[in-house]
Amino acid sequence: MSKPFGPVPPPFAAQTGMLTIGGQTADTWVAAHGSPLFVYDPAIVAQKIAAFRAAFPGIDLHYAIKANPFAPLLAAIAPLVDGLDVASAGELAKAQAVKPAATISFAGPGKRDAELEAAIIAGATLNVESEGEARRALAIGTRVGRTPQLAIRVNPDIELKGSGMKMGGRPSPFGVDSERAAGLVRAIVGAGAEWRGFHIFAGSQALDTEALVETQAATLALAERLSDEAGHVPPLVNLGGGFGIPYFPGDVPVAIDRIGAALAERIAASPLTASGAGYAIELGRWLVGECGVYLTRIVDRKESRGETFLVVDGGMHHQLAASGNFGTVVRRNYPVAIAHRLSEPASDAVSVVGCLCTPLDRLADRVALPPADVGDIIAIFLAGAYGATASPAAFLGHPAPAEVLATAS
């Protein structure tokens, strides 16, 4: 009895024979860069961005680089988006290498003074997470003789339904409670900082289109209310993101055209628009999740008490999320394939386990796959977001995975 795995993402689902990424076969990538290996295809990201542009005309697109900060990928994405969002001084430096600081925003609840200072000197926008952080930023601005660019991250009193991670309507380390946000706008403006607007996140990894439509409408209504209360029009309303991608059986993609149409209608009717406010959507996982494939070679094929294990040279130290140990309550299977047997029938029930000495290191649990043996390459899809950097790479002393951008040669 095998368990299902999630849908192979569209750019790969129709392939037959040997898996191809960016025009080269999986075997070729591994021969050139070793195994285990993350391959990212920037053409897939470009397609997602084009789809976004078609669905959301006039809305800025920001890339949250936490999803994948691999420098060559970042360099490929930067010219195609309007802004980058960063979460640390380390990410700020990476973003500044490819994009003007004026297009970069810095969010995160625990910014140190040194991080605030780096952002203020660079001229990046700080998404302020608390009144205390605003005070520290203003003091640093005075000390270094620069005007801080401050947006206010709002902890909304709304919640994104069906979201993988809920962030709104409750006590939160993220943002200023909406009931206190207008007061902070006035304080920031009064202190002489440049107020850059609101940053309102209600959740992430949501697949329910109608819930996203409702949440965006509620987010806009909240921005309108806060602007009224504050007596200032936000230069930019960052509506957050939250668009999920299908990982698991039964997951369906969000219908971005529907979301874009509803948002356009809502924005056209908003008094903020008439007053000159701009709008942005910030996406990470939705942009890059599907562009990456984790390739790992089978080291051992073993039978144990009726179960077949394909033991690979990679594992949860590179792809923690696929093992189910990163924010998931129930372990489910990511989409997976034997790289050179895409067209063959799934004749074997196997578990794909990593090379770590722990039962947690299971990349696919009792899935049906074509036959595979030592030396073959396993492909784990949806490795483009929260993979290489969101995994405990140093665990058990194995080498770091290689990462490569699949560019046309």
Added chain:
Amino acid sequence: MSKPFGPVPPPFAAQTGMLTIGGQTADTWVAAHGSPLFVYDPAIVAQKIAAFRAAFPGIDLHYAIKANPFAPLLAAIAPLVDGLDVASAGELAKAQAVKPAATISFAGPGKRDAELEAAIIAGATLNVESEGEARRALAIGTRVGRTPQLAIRVNPDIELKGSGMKMGGRPSPFGVDSERAAGLVRAIVGAGAEWRGFHIFAGSQALDTEALVETQAATLALAERLSDEAGHVPPLVNLGGGFGIPYFPGDVPVAIDRIGAALAERIAASPLTASGAGYAIELGRWLVGECGVYLTRIVDRKESRGETFLVVDGGMHHQLAASGNFGTVVRRNYPVAIAHRLSEPASDAVSVVGCLCTPLDRLADRVALPPADVGDIIAIFLAGAYGATASPAAFLGHPAPAEVLATAS
């Protein structure tokens, strides 16, 4: 309403005022090495080893370095134990730096050919995980002109009750099913390898003393049976480890004296003992878990809808296990303290959250602590095992944590 946290480990529980680690205050450590910081006190490990020696006379003690491979700590432990267990070529190199290869064993289900070769050339013992791996090791031995030192890791048909991670009695990527182990012994001996014995793990992080006693007895019985079937006496029976440490409310330490006494009795009666077999217990977490404290400074104190958050400059990128995202189903609180207020009453209900942009990054959920504010140091205990290396350090681009050995200056 606050939630409980686990028991502060014995070396720190009786302290008052300012937390001291290895004779220096937490503030002093942070002033010297920065925040966030892992401090490991080797004297605490030495006490654990001494307690083991008193409880298990005549039994070898091996340290599983996966629990904490920090080089200065490893150098401090190596002279005090009889062997080191490693899980990768990277760990093998670290172990060889401090201990003769003949005392090192290498376990792990996905050993690559290059790893097998490194171990065979060094003269380390390979804990063979499958028939296929045994064949590869024998072929490599022939090719490089060395006799492989092979122990057989057995997937037992017994299970450690109350174990945090069950590894026995079921299909497993780890070890050779016990029903096939004797055949593999004969094959290995027949092929001219040096057979080093059995390696039998039944689980880990077990706190139930009587379950550990029973499991050790069953493990020994299994070794006796397999030796009979194989017609060879194992030079060493590695009984595994599995001794847990208390992390959470209600957890109690294992009574190692009771386990040692029962094992001594069982071993004295074993025909293997009369035939010259030796015995080893392999421990990781139990030896080092309590020696480490993770120190992290409060960057922000914020109130949100009735909840108080202490936002620190560390987080789950350094101490993933404390956030509940590493192999735990239900999130529970690790022991925690405000480092300079050990004696003060717990007057505040607060959540300690890390600096990452994700709701997963919660180090303590609604615990009762003395008052604390920006600049104060939070101590998260039980950071000696599966902390720094078992966490996604690169996530969000924050700096790596510092690590320091608390040696008498």
